[in-house]
Amino acid sequence: xxxxxxxxxxxxxxxxxxxxxxxxxxxxxxxxxxxxxxxxxxxxxxxxxxxxxxxxxxxxxxxxxxxxxxxxxxxxxxxxxxxxxxxxxxxxxxxxxxxxxxxxxxxxxxxxxxxxxxxxxxxxxxxxxxxxxxxxxxxxxxxxxxxxxxxxxxxxxxxxxxxxxxxxxxxxxxxxxxxxxxxxxxxxxxxxxxxxxxxxxxxxxxxxxxxxxxxxxxxxxxxxxxxxxxxxxx
Amino acid sequence: xxxxxxxxxxxxxxxxxxxxxxxxxxxxxxxxxxxxxxxxxxxxxxxxxxxxxxxxxxxxxxxxxxxxxxxxxxxxxxxxxxxxxxxxxxxxxxxxxxxxxxxxxxxxxxxxxxxxxxxxxxxxxxxxxxxxxxxxxxxxxxxxxxxxxxxxxxxxxxxxxxxxxxxxxxxxxxxxxxxxxxxxxxxxxxxxxxxxxxxxxxxxxxxxxxxxxxxxxxxxxxxxxxxxxxxxxxxxxxxxxxxxxxxxxxxxxxxxxxxxxxxxxxxxxxxxxxxxxxxxxxxxxxxxxxxxxxxxxxxxxxxxxxxxxxxxxxxxxxxxxxxxxxxxxxxxxxxxxxxxxxxxxxxxxxxxxxxxxxxxxxxxxxxxxxxxxxxxxxxxxxxxxxxxxxxxxxxxxxxxxxxxxxxxxxxxxxxxxxx
Numbered sequence: 299x300x301x302x303x304x305x306x307x308x309x310x311x312x313x314x315x316x317x318x319x320x321x322x323x324x325x326x327x328x329x330x331x332x333x334x335x336x337x338x339x340x341x342x343x344x345x346x347x348x349x350x351x352x353x354x355x356x357x358x359x360x361x362x363x364x365x366x367x368x369x370x371x372x373x374x375x376x377x378x379x380x381x382x383x384x385x386x387x388x389x390x391x392x393x394x395x396x397x398x399x400x401x402x403x404x405x406x407x408x409x410x411x412x413x414x415x416x417x418x419x420x421x422x423x424x425x426x427x428x429x430x431x432x433x434x435x436x437x438x439x440x441x442x443x444x445x446x447x448x449x450x451x452x453x454x455x456x457x458x459x460x461x462x463x464x465x466x467x468x469x470x471x472x473x474x475x476x477x478x479x480x481x482x483x484x485x486x487x488x489x490x491x492x493x494x495x496x497x498x499x500x501x502x503x504x505x506x507x508x509x510x511x512x513x514x515x516x517x518x519x520x521x522x523x524x525x526x527x528x529x530x531x532x
Numbered sequence: 533x534x535x536x537x538x539x540x541x542x543x544x545x546x547x548x549x550x551x552x553x554x555x556x557x558x559x560x561x562x563x564x565x566x567x568x569x570x571x572x573x574x575x576x577x578x579x580x581x582x583x584x585x586x587x588x589x590x591x592x593x594x595x596x597x598x599x600x601x602x603x604x605x606x607x608x609x610x611x612x613x614x615x616x617x618x619x620x621x622x623x624x625x626x627x628x629x630x631x632x633x634x635x636x637x638x639x640x641x642x643x644x645x646x647x648x649x650x651x652x653x654x655x656x657x658x659x660x661x662x663x664x665x666x667x668x669x670x671x672x673x674x675x676x677x678x679x680x681x682x683x684x685x686x687x688x689x690x691x692x693x694x695x696x697x698x699x700x701x702x703x704x705x706x707x708x709x710x711x712x713x714x715x716x717x718x719x720x721x722x723x724x725x726x727x728x729x730x731x732x733x734x735x736x737x738x739x740x741x742x743x744x745x746x747x748x749x750x751x752x753x754x755x756x757x758x759x760x761x762x763x764x765x766x767x768x769x770x771x772x773x774x775x776x777x778x779x780x781x782x783x784x785x786x787x788x789x790x791x792x793x794x795x796x797x798x799x800x801x802x803x804x805x806x807x808x809x810x811x812x813x814x815x816x817x818x819x820x821x822x823x824x825x826x827x828x829x830x831x832x833x834x835x836x837x838x839x840x841x842x843x844x845x846x847x848x849x850x851x852x853x854x855x856x857x858x859x860x861x862x863x864x865x866x867x868x869x870x871x872x873x874x875x876x877x878x879x880x881x882x883x884x885x886x887x888x889x890x891x892x893x894x895x896x897x898x899x900x901x902x903x904x905x906x907x908x909x910x911x912x913x914x915x916x917x918x919x920x921x922x923x924x925x926x927x928x929x930x931x932x933x934x935x936x937x938x939x940x941x942x943x944x945x946x947x948x949x950x951x
Binding site: 347350352353372373376377378379380381383385387391392393394395404405407408409413452456 | 536537544548849850853854855856857858859860861862863940943944945948
């Protein structure tokens, strides 16, 4: 599904440049649930931004489902993000003045899906994350866990090839973290490819594979026995 | 563009901070309000001055004879001469572009002695010997009876058409006028018509105190022979009288043996030239109105642009999210532009509406308090309103352009980092 080869990225900081990613190679198959771990400054966010087409690599290749991702203009990048990727952010990033349902329907709106169909789909995905009766509420009327579930529904709405979660539990307490991870695991069970960036060991172990980044290189890439989050959720 | 969701969003954004939106809108509102006001005030002044021109056909000149200032062909300078009836025909032959040539003779003048008698009433009035065409050059409304015609000219009928002012002076209020007789310098004329006309001399009184009699009758009755006092000459609609006047005066100079370079032998008043001068004054006034109005509007637009920049700044994160979710940058740009245009147009419409109401109020006030000198019916035409709308759409675009540009320059990755 995802294939990167010899990926380099450096940032210019005044006169000296900071080499963040130093030639990464790895691939992710369809249906995988991968955790990218590393301390801050290890380059994991940069990697996610490049994979999410929010940033571009200096060199190296990146193929997403067989489509080479390079030299994108903004319009094209926006289209690819919309069709291929679903984002889940640490700070939820819901739009405040839109209701839960409108937030979920947003990616479909950008695909120019007709209004009625859009709303039906949005309700379907809200139901999937267990928030159907909250559809008309604004984000600030929801709890943190609920917000993240709305964000997950939004990421799912466009039926993307890959879900990318950037510290999805970073702003949540451990109980709601497990609920969210439980949801992510269930989505993965249905065959969706998911990439989770985290620095929490227990969250990483709820995935099926852990890629360890340190100082811009992969130091460890191992499959793990998945810990089901459901056991922590009553 | 006619997308329900987009409009919903525009309204959501603009109503999220009412106070700020209203303040911003006020700038544009004020600009267009001032523009409409200035234009309508200019129009009111124009209407007032144009009314003073009356209905007179403006492509007209008046011409009269004076004494020569140069000797020519053996004739001395200082010689006075009079136009003759034959001059009319020779002008007509030599200058085909003319519509009307009316030779005129006149009795009485401002502050003249009493020259008209009816029974025991007397009055001092201007009495003109005229051809029927004069009613086309200096239009009047017949209030009863008829005006002169060519049978009157041919048969030298002793008839008169009197103004409403004359009627008021010589007749009782409900006395029958038509068929009665008035005595002009000892000669009886039968009144066959009364008229009223729009003034061309300020107060309008003098215009109603005139008496018209057939030119031929006048010549005979008051011993003018072939003489012509002065002429009113109107050119065809396509040609200006100003361009023809040298030719016309050339013709009469030729036939009266006046030196062709004698500038003072023939006196004239070119109404068209005066009219053009006034017209260009109004052109200048209109220009000033647009200039000031648009400058005021511009400051309003800069206000809108400023606020849109702030809105974009405030919504940086939202824009980042939307772009991460895959919204087309063009769609974002369109959104900002439409917000800006919408705000500009709404506030501009409010300005136009209030301006129109204000003008309506002024008009009502003018109606109540009676006419004011040189100021009549201030108004703006539909064309001006449409023009103002076009200016608004354009300025909305202008105001939104920089903010929209800065909105799509936001990189989603940076926008998402903003907390």
